[in-house]
Amino acid sequence: MVSFDHFIDAPATALPLARRRPAKLWIDLALLAPGAGFLLLAMALPLVQLLLASFGLFGLGATGPTFDNYVEVASNVLFTSAFRFSLTIAVATTVLSLVVATMTAAILQLDFPGRRLVSALYKIPLVVPSLIAAFLVLTVVGPGGMAARLLQPWGIAWPSLLHDKSGIGIIVVLLWHNVPITMLIVSAVAAAIPRPVIEAARTLGASPLRIFFRVIVPLCSPGISAAALLVFIDAFGTYAIPSIIGPAFPRTVSVMMTQEFLLHARWGTASALGVAMLLMTGVVLALYHALLARSRLLAA
Amino acid sequence: MAKLELRGIAKSFGGSPALSGVSLAVEQGEFLTLLGGSGCGKSTTLRIVAGLTDPDAGDVLLDGRSIVATPAHKRGMAMVFQSYALFPHLTVAQNVAFGLEMRRHSGAEIQKKVARALDLVALGGLDARYPRQLSGGQQQRVALARALVVEPHLLLLDEPLSNLDAQLRAKLRVELRALQQQIGVTTIYVTHDQAEALALSDRIAFMAGGRIVELGAPEQVYRRPQSRATAEFLGAANLLEAAVTAVNGVSFAVDSRLGRLQFVRTDDLAPGEQVEICLRPEEIVLLGPAAPEGVPGVVRHAAYQGAVTEYIVEPQGVDLPLQVQVSGLSPWKPGDAVRILLPKQSAVLKRAAKH
Amino acid sequence: MNALWFIRSPRLRWLIGGLIVAATVTVFVFPMIIAVLWSLVDPNVGWFPPHVLPPGYSLDNWRALFAVPELSQAFLTSFIVAVLVTLLSLLLGFPTSYAIARRNLRHRRLIELLVLLPLTLPSVVLVTGLGSVFIRLGLSQTMAGVVLAQCIVVMPFTIRILTATLSGVPQDLIDAASNLGGGPLTVVRRVLLPMVMPGLFAASLLAFVNSLEEFLLSFVVGMPTVQTLPMLLWAYLGGRSSIQTYAAVVSLVLLIPTLAMLFVAERVLKQEHLAAGFGKG
Numbered sequence: 001m002v003s004f005d006h007f008i009d010a011p012a013t014a015l016p017l018a019r020r021r022p023a024k025l026w027i028d029l030a031l032l033a034p035g036a037g038f039l040l041l042a043m044a045l046p047l048v049q050l051l052l053a054s055f056g057l058f059g060l061g062a063t064g065p066t067f068d069n070y071v072e073v074a075s076n077v078l079f080t081s082a083f084r085f086s087l088t089i090a091v092a093t094t095v096l097s098l099v100v101a102t103m104t105a106a107i108l109q110l111d112f113p114g115r116r117l118v119s120a121l122y123k124i125p126l127v128v129p130s131l132i133a134a135f136l137v138l139t140v141v142g143p144g145g146m147a148a149r150l151l152q153p154w155g156i157a158w159p160s161l162l163h164d165k166s167g168i169g170i171i172v173v174l175l176w177h178n179v180p181i182t183m184l185i186v187s188a189v190a191a192a193i194p195r196p197v198i199e200a201a202r203t204l205g206a207s208p209l210r211i212f213f214r215v216i217v218p219l220c221s222p223g224i225s226a227a228a229l230l231v232f233i234d235a236f237g238t239y240a241i242p243s244i245i246g247p248a249f250p251r252t253v254s255v256m257m258t259q260e261f262l263l264h265a266r267w268g269t270a271s272a273l274g275v276a277m278l279l280m281t282g283v284v285l286a287l288y289h290a291l292l293a294r295s296r297l298l299a300a
Numbered sequence: 301m302a303k304l305e306l307r308g309i310a311k312s313f314g315g316s317p318a319l320s321g322v323s324l325a326v327e328q329g330e331f332l333t334l335l336g337g338s339g340c341g342k343s344t345t346l347r348i349v350a351g352l353t354d355p356d357a358g359d360v361l362l363d364g365r366s367i368v369a370t371p372a373h374k375r376g377m378a379m380v381f382q383s384y385a386l387f388p389h390l391t392v393a394q395n396v397a398f399g400l401e402m403r404r405h406s407g408a409e410i411q412k413k414v415a416r417a418l419d420l421v422a423l424g425g426l427d428a429r430y431p432r433q434l435s436g437g438q439q440q441r442v443a444l445a446r447a448l449v450v451e452p453h454l455l456l457l458d459e460p461l462s463n464l465d466a467q468l469r470a471k472l473r474v475e476l477r478a479l480q481q482q483i484g485v486t487t488i489y490v491t492h493d494q495a496e497a498l499a500l501s502d503r504i505a506f507m508a509g510g511r512i513v514e515l516g517a518p519e520q521v522y523r524r525p526q527s528r529a530t531a532e533f534l535g536a537a538n539l540l541e542a543a544v545t546a547v548n549g550v551s552f553a554v555d556s557r558l559g560r561l562q563f564v565r566t567d568d569l570a571p572g573e574q575v576e577i578c579l580r581p582e583e584i585v586l587l588g589p590a591a592p593e594g595v596p597g598v599v600r601h602a603a604y605q606g607a608v609t610e611y612i613v614e615p616q617g618v619d620l621p622l623q624v625q626v627s628g629l630s631p632w633k634p635g636d637a638v639r640i641l642l643p644k645q646s647a648v649l650k651r652a653a654k655h
Numbered sequence: 656m657n658a659l660w661f662i663r664s665p666r667l668r669w670l671i672g673g674l675i676v677a678a679t680v681t682v683f684v685f686p687m688i689i690a691v692l693w694s695l696v697d698p699n700v701g702w703f704p705p706h707v708l709p710p711g712y713s714l715d716n717w718r719a720l721f722a723v724p725e726l727s728q729a730f731l732t733s734f735i736v737a738v739l740v741t742l743l744s745l746l747l748g749f750p751t752s753y754a755i756a757r758r759n760l761r762h763r764r765l766i767e768l769l770v771l772l773p774l775t776l777p778s779v780v781l782v783t784g785l786g787s788v789f790i791r792l793g794l795s796q797t798m799a800g801v802v803l804a805q806c807i808v809v810m811p812f813t814i815r816i817l818t819a820t821l822s823g824v825p826q827d828l829i830d831a832a833s834n835l836g837g838g839p840l841t842v843v844r845r846v847l848l849p850m851v852m853p854g855l856f857a858a859s860l861l862a863f864v865n866s867l868e869e870f871l872l873s874f875v876v877g878m879p880t881v882q883t884l885p886m887l888l889w890a891y892l893g894g895r896s897s898i899q900t901y902a903a904v905v906s907l908v909l910l911i912p913t914l915a916m917l918f919v920a921e922r923v924l925k926q927e928h929l930a931a932g933f934g935k936g
Binding site for chain 3: 027028030031032033034035036038039040042043045046047048049050053059060104107112113114115117118121122123124125126127128129130131132134135136137138139140144146148149150152153176233236237239240243244245253254257258261262267270271273274277278281285
């Protein structure tokens with residue numbers, strides 16, 4: 001589960017009407033302990049455990065201080081190919097989501113018959129869990145799915161998207177899920193563009209296409225980049241989908257990781273994989289914030 | 301520079317009519333203001349000219365050619381919006397350059413024209429700023445520069461000054477008029493502010509209920525309005541019901557609650573006609589009680605406002621309080637007896653036959 | 656105001672509209688219909704290619720939900736866990752939300768970030784650490800373990816929604832109530848609670864649905880003794896063996912409350928709840 005709204009500049013708190021009471025530290029701590037305290041503990045313990053276990057310390061199957069787990073992650077082709085596979089899927093899903101969603105969101109800004117129906121329907125995947133998404137998509141495009149059955153009379157063979165090495169099946173399911181989320185974010189940003197700004201561009205001689213690329217897309221870029229980050233993180237770490245429809249080789253990092261500890265009880269390598277994944281996610285997050293800071297600097 | 305003509309424009313939104321039969325000709329180089337209250341159709345008219353709204357009926361002609369089917373971006377106009385509608389992601393220079401880029405001018409030419417346009421609105425040196433870094437007045441000037449730089453056939457302004465404070469509004473009003481006359485661009489200006497309309501325009505089209513009620517030069521619509529709505533919208537007015545008793549070559553006489561009065565004749569009038577005399581507060585003169593002429597009355601209320609003093613004066617024996625404006629500080633106090641001298645050249649509004 | 660200003664032909668507008676509607680229905684509604692068909696397939700006949708529609712229909716798969724032990728057990732487990740997670744996350748989350756929304760916290764921004772962290776962290780990373788911690792704590796393969804694990808990813812939503820709701824209560828109202836002689840408890844009971852009821856409702860709904868859908872954490876912590884519906888679905892989809900009909904039934908059982916929530920959310924709840932609440936399973 002990933003929430004996206006905190007990537008958009010919309011703090012849920014801090015209404016001007018709410019005057020805040022002067023702080024009393026122990027009351028604050030008592031209030032925060034059950035909720036934030038629990039989350040802190042529930043985050044910190046596993047992450048510390050993960051880090052320690054990756055160095056062979058303190059835990060199930062601890063071997064004593066070692067870099068072996070990292071050496072293995074970096075050298076074993078099973079793992080390196082897993083990273084390549086996961087990154088490919090994540091990048092492809094992100095790029096395709098953005099392209100499809102931005103175009104569809106642009107069309108949804110327009111009035112056409114049935115627009116309200118479409119705006120209601122496209123939100124369905126937002127609340128559908130990945131596993132069910134995988135099932136729903138497979139009933140249509142999977143082997144023996146509806147697409148294959150409908151095309152059969154014409155003698156067209158539908159490509160199998162189950163366990164395909166290219167990961168197209170995984171990407172299709174991820175897209176089914178992520179395009180609507182991207183659309184929601186991009187539409188929210190697009191809807192915030194003041195109408196006169198578009199009209200000013202029109203009276204200044206900009207054709208619809210140029211308005212789209214010169215005005216709408218640049219003004220939506222904060223939303224687009226936030227959505228990109230969100231989609232990337234989700235696609236990079238997704239487990240349920242590749243575990244069902246992914247190929248035996250290559251596997252995604254998430255699948256390799258769970259296999260390591262579930263099947264082989266190798267918590268060390270699993271943890272090293274986890275740390276590596278965390279680092280990569282961190283790099284992407286840092287990139288995003290650098291980009292954001294740069295654009296703010298430009299605009300400031 | 302071009303001549304614009306509207307013929308029988310009609311438009312309704314969701315069944316309720318916004319415009320019904322608006323016809324208008326704007327001459328080359330003219331500054332025409334569409335004036336009226338909210339919902340009178342002035343902005344809709346402007347949007348139809350710009351091509352941002354399609355009329356249900358009627359035609360728009362630019363230099364005699366119908367442009368009603370031409371999309372907005374091919375009309376060669378430029379519009380300044382109430383909210384300025386600057387592109388927030390572009391710098392001042394990029395904003396101003398936008399229209400030129402759309403017209404595919406060369407880079408060097410764009411640079412030259414942008415610099416000139418920014419100088420014209422006294423914004424040279426701010427070209428690298430972003431709109432949010434500018435004050436309201438500066439943003440307004442950028443919007444104006446962005447519109448002027450494309451050398452539009454027609455400059456459309458939709459309440460461009462209404463988001464500014466009063467002092468700045470007055471200053472920019474002067475600048476805008478000077479700029480328009482310098483460039484000579486045909487201009488349509490939409491506002492609900494009568495002072496703005498009077499100060500800026502060559503002609504004012506006063507709109508109400510989706511129609512042009514009155515069209516004329518500022519002095520004409522102010523001093524000789526043809527309808528009560530115009531008279532009241534353009535400034536404070538004391539309306540005096542009267543019946544015409546006699547008409548001769550240069551003047552006419554009426555019977556009213558203030559007795560028999562004589563006015564300078566400007567319209568065709570016939571004895572027996574029911575009229576309203578529009579008495580502007582600043583044209584009424586107060587004299588001392590011993591003065592030989594004027595209607596006797598009493599000062600009921602005085603409000604000193606710096607440049608002017610406003611009085612409510614009641615003619616003797618008649619329940620008809622009159623607004624009177626006297627420039628500067630004047631000696632009358634509430635309770636003082638005065639003589640009220642009514643302006644001889646007041647506008648005459650004909651009343652409907654039902655009276 | 657028509658936004659489709661650059662397409663002037665009404666026929667073209669209808670065409671475009673029709674195409675988009677058709678595409679949306681195909682992509683989002685069509686699979687649901689097929690899922691419903693799958694759940695209604697007569698298990699004695701099956702539904703094999705090239706049949707475009709099932710040759711026979713029956714309610715056997717739906718009856719299996721109660722007749723097949725692993726299905727009924729998972730069904731029960733899922734709903735019990737969901738109720739527990741909802742209650743626990745509200746109980747634990749409310750004080751934190753109150754503190755974030757209405758108290759002058761010194762590091763409020765930091766605490767907000769901490770609360771959202773579980774949602775930005777890939778769950779597969781979290782679960783690798785959590786798995787071994789829970790094994791050591793003896794929480795592995797227990798329902799308590801599953802409930803606690805789910806709380807980690809459910810509570811951020813709960814806290815977020817409650818925070819939004821609580822900060823929306825004007826302090827003037829609270830002041831007015833105290834001013835009129837209400838003690839702190841009275842103020843909470845008579846003023847604060849009624850005003851945050853919609854938020855509490857939204858938060859519980861979302862917590863319930865999110866718990867129902869949660870897969871990975873429950874899977875690693877609970878397997879194989881504590882089995883929820885999504886874990887079963889995973890098994891039916893090929894993790895273990897491929898049983899399309901049962902997969903369809905389980906999917907629909909999980910989807911019905913979710914779609915109901917979407918419906919309720921769109922109609923009843925404020926936009927802020929919706930914005931704070933949308934997530935992916």
